[in-house]
Amino acid sequence: MDEINSLMHGFSVALTLPNVGFMLVGLLLGVLIGVLPGLGGANGVAILLPLTFSMNPTSAIIMLSCIYWGALFGGAITSILFNIPGEPWSVATTFDGFPLAQQGRAAEALTAAFTSSFVGALFAVLAITFLAPLLAKFALEFGPPEFFAVQMLTFCSFIGMSKEPPMKTLAAMMFGFALAAVGMDTVTGQLRMTFGFTEMLKGFDFLIAVIGLFGIGEILTTMEEGLAFKGKSAKINFRVVLNTWKELLQYWRTFIRSVLIGCWMGITPGGATPASFMSYGMARRAAKDKESFGRGNIEGVVAPETAAHAAGTSALLPMLTLGIPGSPTAAVLLGGLLIWGLQPGPLLFVEQKDFVWGLIASMYLGNIVGLIVVLTTVPWWAAILRIPFPVIAPVIIFICAIGAYTVHSSIFDVVMMLVFGVFGYLFKKLRYPLAPLVLALVLGDMAESSFRQSMLLSQGGLGIFVSNWLVGSLMALSIFLLLLPMWGALKAMFRRREARAYLS
């Protein structure tokens, strides 16, 4: 068992004293970020990324990925106690979590949420442990056309699986690609779309975009929704935890189903948010007492939390093996890898064994420690939310501005953060999805260079994308996903016509 040996080696890397310290710091910061409005996994990691430039990459990724786990845990606290989803993926948790809290069963709901998150993450890490090396070995054979096909699949699956209107998904994605193209062309050295401004030479940094779109945009939307933090308080004691665990055992079917949905949605870049909704919907459809959903059913907490964590964690699988992130936060971590001088992709498993396996081992540890941390510290986090919003909001803006500034020590970036913030607000209100925009901005250069290299190989013929079974089937799947929304639209049109015929 090669994987087990590597994993054990990984544990020896992750379990050193400084790394355990970074893990704890990351988890606590992560829960804080998850609890506060306007700070989430993606922009929280983006803000802290510049602080890790000088750190050892392994310690840095352990800390940043633990922020991600912490944020995933933290989102559940606000949804259950305050009915405010701290993160988009915990919206589905509010459906049953908050009614439970209103009935005075907040401790149970929180225990169920944390435990489900843990289970979801654990299975996703197991999947990473055993699938990632295989996928990486397989991907070592990939050439530019294969990489472009995988990237194509990533972007097409956004259009096919997104809840948002497909044309807006496409527009958001292409906007991201367009922003990525600004600046110097890496192949020919020509300047593109800079229009003589020196600030534009470097192009748009996706970290600034993430901080603006998710941070400032979120603050503006939160202002609009009005803030009345009327929360329930909760204290978790050991007996409640044990009783809830006993009760959770009967939901093993829900767990399995949600883990599968989550892992699938995480690896294909559906992301944690749709995974949690899908899993919630499936659980309700499969349940005998459908009416109890939405009124405080523990299963309605278990399903979305398990799936969100499974998706959030497994989003790192394609990031590590193919260099294609499955979620915006994974995209930011990928950007971090590039900044630390590591080339994401299959070679990572050959050349950077310490890094990869240290990270995977830290995922196991981080989730176990995270579970214990959140179970014991819930009342404190709930207390943070009682700080009035007029104090929290400007402090968060200040933090976002600092984060934007530290990326390149550039004041222009602070201005860009504001511009992206306005875009984030408008896009959110008009239902343009932000995730494909960020992913396109991160992957833009990579996708462009693999496309151009493929074109060079084939001397301009698109036939190279069907030249072998692997590329061909990836491309076919992409086109299928791309056309999926059209199929839905056609069906709706026929139904309308039928209804009209029936009426007349």
Add this chain to the structure above:
Amino acid sequence: MSTESEAPGPGAALRRRGPEAGVALLLLVIGLIVIIDSLRVGIEWADDGPRAGYFPFFIGCLLSLSSGWTLLRALLSWREETAIFSEYSQLRDVAAMAIPLTIFVAAVPWLGLYVPGALLIGYFMRRHGTGGWLATLAVAICTPIVFFLIFERWFLVPLAKGPLEAWLGF
């Protein structure tokens, strides 16, 4: 989250069609700029392979097409579209944040990050909060100092500074 809701009483809310068309138009213009600039740097092949505009040209086309579609739909359904973007009272709340935020960002190039940060926090707590002067001053002054210590002292990352910091000798 509730943007999809049906229109309430007229006059109290900004309809969705205006911002919808505006954003689509903006994206369409950006798409066209991308196309024009790609044509400038060349979209065809040179001796050593595709030129710099080769890939962005496709991007610009897709961006223009998709946002043009959204714009067209918004314009075609202009009369019957009743969905709302936001109520005016909500927009006022957004403006209450957006305006000081813009002033804050505009002040950063002259005053650095710390002083505008303190002013922003102070303004917000006085204007929208319920705390007294003492609490406001304490939070507004302590927050930047804490960040100063974390960034400049602990992580050795210098942040933008203005005349006040220069006067203090940093």
